[in-house]
Amino acid sequence: MTGRGRFKGYNLASLRKDIISGTIVGVIAIPLGMAFAIASGVKPEYGIYTTIVAGILISLFGGSRFQIGGPTGAFIPILFAIGMEYGYENLLIAGMMAGVILVIMGLLKLGVLIKFIPRPVTIGFTAGIAVIIFSGQIANFLGLRDMERHESFVDNMKEIGLHLSTINGYSILTAGICLAVVMLTIRFAPKVPGSLVGLLCATVMAVLFFSGKVTTIGSAYGDIPGTLPSFHIPVITWERIRLLIRPAFVIALLGAIESLLSAVVADGMTSTRHNSNRELIGQGIANIAAPLFGGIPATGAIARTATNIKNGAVSPVSGVVHGVVVFLILLLFAPYASNIPLAAMAPILMVVAWNMSERKAFLHLLKTRTGDSLVLCITFLLTVFADLTLAVEVGLVLAVVLFVKRMGEVHLVSKVLPDPSSVKVEAHMVTENHDCPQIGIYNVEGPLFFGAAYRFENTMPGFGPQQPKIILMRMGKVPFMDTTGESNLAELVKQLQQGGGKLLISSIQPQALELLKKTGLYDTIGAAQFFEHTGEAINAALGSIDCGKCIGCSHAAFRECAALSAMDTASAPRGHKPRVLPGVARELSGGI
Template sequence: MTGWGRFQGYNIASLRKDIISGTIVGVIAIPLGMAFAIASGVKPEYGIYTTIVAGILISLFGGSKFQIGGPTGAFIPILFAIAMEYGYENLLIAGMMAGVILVVMGLLRLGVLIKFIPKPVTIGFTAGIAVIIFTGQIGNFLGLKGIKRHEAFIDNMKELGMHISTVNLYSVLTAAICFAVVVLGLRFAPKVPGSLVGLLCASVVAALFFSGKVTTIGSAYGDIPNTLPSFHFPVITWERIRHLLRPAFVIAMLGAIESLLSAVVADGMSGSRHNSNRELIGQGIANIAAPMFGGIPATGAIARTATNIRSGAASPLSGVIHGVVVFLILLLFAPYASSIPLAAMAPILMVVAWNMSERKQFLQLLKLGTGDSLVLAITFLLTVFADLTVAVEVGLVLAVILFVKRMGETHLVAKVLPDPASVKVAAHMVTDSHDCPQIGIYNVEGPLFFGAAYRFNDTMPELGPGQAKLIILRMGKVPFIDTTGEANLAELVKQLKADGGKLMITGAQPQPYDLLKRTGLYDKIGAEHFFDHTGDAINAALGMIHTDRCAGCRHAAFRECAALSGMEEVPGRGVFKGRKPAVAGKLSSGIQ
């Protein structure tokens, strides 16, 4: 569903649904936006600005009917690392560059490619991000003093250990109250925005009973302004673009993956169908615009999108309303947000991390003990102990290697002969005493590509004196050939011609057939040597053999051998004795 077609059949009842769902999601988005911003190493209001600007634009220009966009947990490790290394101003520029990349991807219709990222890779880096988010909130949960955040996971764990003696019991109590409310809310009142209620309860208790004993947003970051920031276009130079290209690409890739995964979830819950390329364009526009108002990179938020659908959203207007609601709350209640304890924000992010960890799928894949388990484990470990970019790159490379290996293993080549009992060819018919010294028939199954080249070469016969010079390849089960596979066939044709032989191909599928024509190998083999049925190829081959070599031959590979060898067939056994000059009928003509 694209364009204004997403509003088809819209009426007053639909508007009522959108207002309700948009309001609910907007209320939920406020604490999450601030928490994600703080965890990303920037001021909390930047998360709210992102929720407003990006949330509205993603709903207006995206390709999903119910997608809710904004800051998400998946971005936290990346944005924190970029903010630390390059600074806030460069983070905004990297976000804008990522937006341009997303728009270009959408225009080039590359949305479908994101869907080919293997599941072990996505689950691995998602679980790794969840671990980073969860552990990153331990300091705020415990109210530790003097904590410095680092890019490296190990350094952050060392920092916690060094300051564990500074635990603030008031912070622990505040965090525990918020955590209890959130968990109990999820258990007994799932429709109530537990994160907001927990945040309010913990903040009220802290303000009434131990004011000044816990770190608040205001004491750590200053008061939150109750207006949008003025429009500001960052100073962009070619040097900055070159310097920020890599982080921008990482933001774009993760944004594309997260938004399209969220859109797929929305499709499954609502029965709608998103336009992946339009979604990328919408995400790109939002990420270009949000930094101009101080916003950080945004993407589709799975949890908020799911809440939007469950709350009865009827159109993308609910996403626009959610952004407007956040803006109105910012105008009216921003001064009160400064009193929120950081300890009350920590449990919210911990719950987000727990929910996004995909622990069940993670453990299930890990227990399989397959190549996918290895890809999962390596991607996870690299995400935690190195960085997401390296994790995804290595994970994808490993996944490709495993895929090539598996596809290569599906490629089978077996020598076959006709089976009189079934009027088909079968590998079990080939024995030392039952074979044809002049004609070799081979079943080729699976894609003939670079990953299977070694198997094809190892199983094909060695050519030379005394070997069959007429080779029939049954290629009805070869769906695909690449240039390496074509080169293997070309080498076989070359060797056969040098030895006075010929190659015949039966049942070639469209893609291999087309490739052989385009490379010219079709003409080298000869159009007359391509057949629809194996029986026709056998009959043609029998017309090319040296009949003088058939006299007295006891291999009896074909029924025609009875006449050619001058031997008498033993019924049901495929062997001959004595002399019988008459032809016993052509079984070969019925073979497919």
């Protein structure tokens, strides 16, 4: 989608719709931005800065008309872990590096590759992230004091258990009010921003009736400044780049997945199509710029993007308006935000975690009890109990292994013979008493690659005096061959040629034929041994048999066999080369 295409037919009515939708989304984004920042282990204002800078840039440079960008829940466990291990300054550098990686991915047109990440992996780590977010808010919900946050899920759960005696009833009441308002709003007024209404109601109640009894943003993090921070370039060294390259790749990968998923959701809601490569470039630019103003990594936000569309957005202008609205609210109302209780933020994040948990898809995949269920569970458990990086790596490796196994199982080699009633070659025609001792015809189906090598070796004939010396392989249903498959084929050719036999191939696909030519196996087999149709190949095979061995043979695998087996040595003409009956050959050539 070109920049001009995104604004095609734009007019004053469109602008009015964008201003309305952008304003609504901007109001919704403020509590979420602060909540995501706090959960990520940084000051709440950094979430607001991210919403403003990244939100505007993603809309301007991205590949979707309706995408709303900013901090998201998916980033929480990653950013918290990076901040804990490397510090806030290095978190900003990792975010900038992720931005550069995203831009490079977009320029190399790798947007489509993100769609190849298996669904069990994405559902597994999304559900794991939801568990981490939800559990991370238990302490604020209960108002526990003197809590120390850890990277490990288990350590955090132990920390909660150790401090249960410090439960604050006022915090539970505040959180309960916020949660009740949010749930009631979702149920009875879905168009109203429930998180904002719940936050305001809980804050007003806390200020009026039990001021000083609950921990607030101001008491925990200090007052929120009413302006953007000054432009600041972090000190970037080669040592820091080497240190942060792995976290940067994780941020980039998750950011790419999240933003493109959000863009796909937007496409489905509006019957439009986004430009995935441009979207990655836009996300990259936003993540390079946001840290210069103290912002944390950002990506496309599915819920806010959907809200933007539902409120009538027409173009990226709504995303720009959303960032401007957040900036204006920051200037006018920042001092009041310091009074927001942390207990009021907890239910908002818990609802976010519940909504992003993919619980229905998770349970559905789990019930299938397939290899995908295993990938799902391992990815989920590693996300919760180890870290997202390891979870995605292991999940992808497992998914690839399962894919290779399944593709290997698709590979099938069956011995066949012509069926006179259907003029086709069929596997059921081969029996102990009906099989040609000199010619072996094999159907090969499915990709011939490293994952199918063991099946190919086990199903092709062995070598010895009792085995056919002429092998015909029908390869019309082999869509792909790799060098391992070529090696298996080369071994078969070698063994046949050493025993005085030969390999014939019919209906080979272009990719496999090109590979054989590149490796030289085509020349080893001989161009004359490749046939377009099976009937032609059978003719050539019958012309190469030893007629003397046919005398007295009772198998009758071909129509000519009756006449050949009845001949005696004296009457067999010298150099006799039997052929398939003309009509049969013609039908075989046209049908198989």
